[in-house]
Amino acid sequence: MNKASHQHIAILIIGNEVLSGRTREANAWFAAKTLFDVGCKVSEVAIVPDIQERIVTTLNRLRKQYDAVITSGGIGPTHDDITMQCxxxxxxxPLLEHAETIRLMEAFYGANALNDGRRRMARLPASASPIICEKSICPGAKMDNVYVFAGVPSIFESQLHAVLTDFTNDHAYHRFEIEVNLPESLYAHGLGEIQNQFPTLEIGSYPSHCGTQPSGKICISGLDEAAIALAKAxxxxLIKEITNP
Amino acid sequence: MNKASHQHIAILIIGNEVLSGRTREANAWFAAKTLFDVGCKVSEVAIVPDIQERIVTTLNRLRKQYDAVITSGGIGPTHDDITMQCxxxxxxxPLLEHAETIRLMEAFYGANALNDGRRRMARLPASASPIICEKSICPGAKMDNVYVFAGVPSIFESQLHAVLTDFTNDHAYHRFEIEVNLPESLYAHGLGEIQNQFPTLEIGSYPSHCGTQPSGKICISGLDEAAIALAKAxxxxLIKEITNP
Incomplete structure (x- = not known):
């Protein structure tokens, strides 16, 4: 079982539209939630512009540093779609037309409608395999430990589901949240000690700053449900002792 | 005028809660929109976990690579708040208690209420200056070209506004969008030629894949309004020629 090889995942979002604030990033968020639920961890997200050197440099760093990289965006037919080349x-x-994909696209669009733009979307890096999903005739690609997905969220999500078994761990991550209406500073010390007692869990404190009263959540997550239950108790x-000393 | 030194900005988001999909990233998006409107460019976003080595390594890469770095998150009182130390x-x-901040916090909370958690939030790297905003008594920090902001969106936004003059360019970026109900592949070639005619602009094509008909937007952005108007025309x-050949 090679499942352990895909524990730590990086997400590489490619697109000027995200960096200019035009588009709110959605795909890294979706991937993070989906991978958490199957017991994998997103270890880093990088968002870079549609610039060849920046994409290549970042991709080469991430694919060596993590078990797998999922890229999002830049696989359409227009001039700013340069991810497959990168x-x-x-x-x-080399980047080559993928014969089987051309055949599928000819069947889908009709042979006469296969213009240059569509042919561009049938190119894959040599030795990559296409990722076929329900939402698009144009494939993503798997190249070694790199998964190349579309930027359109519905297609990205469909492509991730199409290869999700590559990322499934033996155990899912679990998360439990406790709402706390106290200033963080009152429980910070005690919570740090509890984190030390449960080194396999992640314990985070997230104030929300809504309204005038302090409020927030303490979040416990990890693979070990029994440890989460004990940490929760x-x-x-701790919170009870602070509230009613 | 040193305004040209802050043209290319990196955002470093620090927080397990974003990487686990618990929290949808909001601050990089806000910063991207805000900086775009004052003529600065977010050149990269990195999201990393609450791990000292990962934060330090990423921060050192970004602060050398770009004109300025804005960090978000990890400046509260709990054990997972390690950004100032990083x-x-x-x-x-060294990380030192900032005497003026301690004084302000004593005045705000009362001297007896300044527990260890709150004192922790008064620490700044030596020679950093505090960033004071309307939404929190606990400061952010400016250290060389690094701006350290909170993760809570309302505080992050207030801190960015507090230092926004550091980022103001002589010209704002402008953006114009054209709705197009055609498959991208039909205008991809022509649009690429137009991009070549306007090298100072960014022209992007963003399909939306809503419903069964092709739809999407062509987005033109840049500093030069006259060039944007010409590219738009x-x-x-091009779209008219394709629609009514």
């Missing part, structure tokens, strides 16, 4: 460049391999005891 | 580590400088002519 993946090929990162692996120093310990935190609730 | 900034100090990145600059190989050229693109509208």
């Amino acid at each position: 993946v090929a460049d990162a692996f120093a391999t 310990t935190i609730l005891k | 900034v100090a580590d990145a600059f190989a400088t 050229t693109i509208l002519k």
Whole structure:
């Protein structure tokens, strides 16, 4: 079982529209939620512009640093869609028309409608395999430990689901949240001690600053449900002791 | 005028809660929109976990690569709030209690209420200056070209506004969008030629894949309003020629 090889995932979002604030990033968020639920961890997200050198440099760093990289965006037919070329460049391999994809696209669009733009979307790095999903005739690609997905959220989501078994861990992550209406500073010390007692869990404190009263949530997450239950009880005891000293 | 030194900005989001999909990232998006409107460009966004080595390594890369870095998150009182220490580590400088901030916090909370958690939030890297905003008594920090902001969106936004003059360019960026109900592949070639005619502008094509008909937007952005107007007219002519050949 090679499942352990896909524990730590990086997401590479490619697109000027995100960096200019035009578009609110949605795909890294979706991937983070989806991978959390199957027991994998997003270890880093990088958002870079549609610039060849920046994509190649970042992709090469991430694919060596993490078990797998999921890219989002830049696989359409227009001039700003350069991701497939960049993946090929990162692996120093040519970008080639994928014969099977051309056949599928001819069947879908009709052979006469296969213009240059659509042919462009049938190119894959040599030795990459296409990722076929329900939402688009144009494939994503898997090249070594790099998964190349579309930027359109519905297609991105469909492509992730199409390969999700590659990312499934033996255990899912679990999360439990405790609402706390106290200033963080009152429980900070005690919570730090509880984190030390449960080193396999992530315990975070997230104030919300809504209204005038302090409010926020303490969040416990990890793979070990029994440890989460014990940490939860310990935190609730701490909060009770602070509230009713 | 040192305004040209802050043209290319990186955003460093620090927080397990974003990488686990618990929290949808909001601050990089807000900063991207806000900086776009004052003529600055977000050149990269990085999201990393609450791990000292990962924060320090990423911060050191970004602050050398770009004109300025804005960090978000990890400046509260709890054990997972390690950003100020990481900034100090990145600059190989000690983290010290900031006397003026302690004074302000004593005045705000009362001297007896200044517990360890709150004192923790009064620490700044040596030679950093505090960033005071309307939404929090606990300061952010400016250390060389690094701006350290909170993760809570209302505080992050207030801190960015407090230092926005540092980022103001002589010209604002402008954006114009054209709605197009055609498959991208039909205008991809022509649009690429128009991009080549206007090298100072960014022209992007963003399909939306809503419903069964092709739809999307062509987005033109840049500093030069006259060039945007000319590119807009050229693109509208292209779309008209394709629609009514």
